[in-house]
Amino acid sequence: MSWTENVRKVVPYVPGEQPKLDKIIKLNTNENPYGPSPKVIEVLKNFDTDVLRKYPDPNASDLVNAIADYHNVTSDRVFVGVGSDDVLSMAFLTYFNSDLPVLFPDITYSFYDVWANLYRIPFETKKLRDDLTIDASDYDMPCGGIIIPNPNAPTGVAENVDFFENIIKKHPECVVIIDEAYVDFGAQTCLPLTDKYDNILVVRTYSKSRSMAGSRIGYAIGSPRLIKYLLDCKFSFNSYTMDSITIASGVASIKDEEYFADKVAKVIATRERVKPQLRELGFDFADSKSNFIFATHKTVDANIIFEKLKASNIFVRHFKNPSRIDNYLRISIGTEGEMDELIKVLKEIL
Numbered sequence: 102m103s104w105t106e107n108v109r110k111v112v113p114y115v116p117g118e119q120p121k122l123d124k125i126i127k128l129n130t131n132e133n134p135y136g137p138s139p140k141v142i143e144v145l146k147n148f149d150t151d152v153l154r155k156y157p158d159p160n161a162s163d164l165v166n167a168i169a170d171y172h173n174v175t176s177d178r179v180f181v182g183v184g185s186d187d188v189l190s191m192a193f194l195t196y197f198n199s200d201l202p203v204l205f206p207d208i209t210y211s212f213y214d215v216w217a218n219l220y221r222i223p224f225e226t227k228k229l230r231d232d233l234t235i236d237a238s239d240y241d242m243p244c245g246g247i248i249i250p251n252p253n254a255p256t257g258v259a260e261n262v263d264f265f266e267n268i269i270k271k272h273p274e275c276v277v278i279i280d281e282a283y284v285d286f287g288a289q290t291c292l293p294l295t296d297k298y299d300n301i302l303v304v305r306t307y308s309k310s311r312s313m314a315g316s317r318i319g320y321a322i323g324s325p326r327l328i329k330y331l332l333d334c335k336f337s338f339n340s341y342t343m344d345s346i347t348i349a350s351g352v353a354s355i356k357d358e359e360y361f362a363d364k365v366a367k368v369i370a371t372r373e374r375v376k377p378q379l380r381e382l383g384f385d386f387a388d389s390k391s392n393f394i395f396a397t398h399k400t401v402d403a404n405i406i407f408e409k410l411k412a413s414n415i416f417v418r419h420f421k422n423p424s425r426i427d428n429y430l431r432i433s434i435g436t437e438g439e440m441d442e443l444i445k446v447l448k449e450i451l
């Protein structure tokens with residue numbers, strides 16, 4: 102027998118390309134085209150590097166308290182992690198420990214099945230309707246947990262709070278996770294449900310609406326009991342996940358509401374301006390409440406458009422799996438100028 106038989110083998114998540122070229126238009130990983138708050142830049146410029154001698158605060162208390170203040174909840178209801186991927190991975194490990202399957206949509210964030218496989222969690226996917234909306238009745242069965250992004254990724258389609266409350270009411274036996282990575286771009290938040298139900302976890306990230314994908318900050322809000330279980334698992338895994346510099350910049354960002362609101366509004370305005378332009382060019386898409394548009398073209402193959410855009414140094418995302426979406430492109434919303442260039446190039450190649 103070979104040692105390789107005793108190795109944990111997994112098929113990893115494949116992140117979007119991060120091309121090393123200058124002068125490209127990068128619309129492939131839903132980053133924010135605007136920089137982080139000037140308050141963050143100030144923190145980075147003035148950071149006392151002697152602090153790096155010491156371990157960071159394992160509880161990241163300054164950041165936990167700032168997030169708790171911002172959302173008007175107590176600190177024992179907040180968990181922070183190194184990006185929401187870290188938060189979600191810990192949440193899978195902590196809450197999805199049943200023999201019954203965890204449920205999520207067939208078209209959704211493609212990391213969910215990777216974590217389920219990594220942790221040997223049984224799961225079942227539920228098919229989106231043809232218009233890419235979620236059929237709540239699909240989730241009407243005993244299960245080991247539920248996770249749904251709102252708005253869903255990569256579709257951009259949002260459901261309202263009542264939709265999720267109806268699902269949660271039926272599932273006192275498991276934890277329901279709402280991944281709100283894109284909620285700031287116009288969807289309803291499920292945060293009020295965390296006051297009412299002790300088994301719902303709402304997960305957020307700084308990577309999209311706060312322009313800080315490079316800093317790796319994510320957080321979750323739930324009931325004190327839910328958060329306690331998550332912290333127990335985190336402290337059984339790695340205590341010092343978030344570094345001192347990141348903790349300080351995370352605090353500065355969430356305290357600068359004016360800058361945040363202004364940049365989010367800008368992205369939304371650009372998205373709404375681009376929607377009719379894409380339709381005019383022959384694209385079809387469900388209405389997006391996120392910082393991307395998930396579109397299919399009426400006559401031209403997604404792969405052809407993808408390659409031609411790439412040849413013009415414009416990067417968008419093309420998922421080859423599941424095959425139901427292999428004729429779609431996910432186009433992140435960039436600056437006004439970037440989107441003008443995209444439309445111009447599309448006009449040339451279509």
Ligand SMILES: *Cc1c(COP(=O)(O)O)cnc(C)c1O
Pocket residue numbers: 183184185186187210250254280282305306307308314317318319
């Ligand atoms: C981007 C994204 C994440 C991960 O974000 P990070 O905080 O950068 O790890 C999680 N869920 C969804 C649906 C996303 O699109």
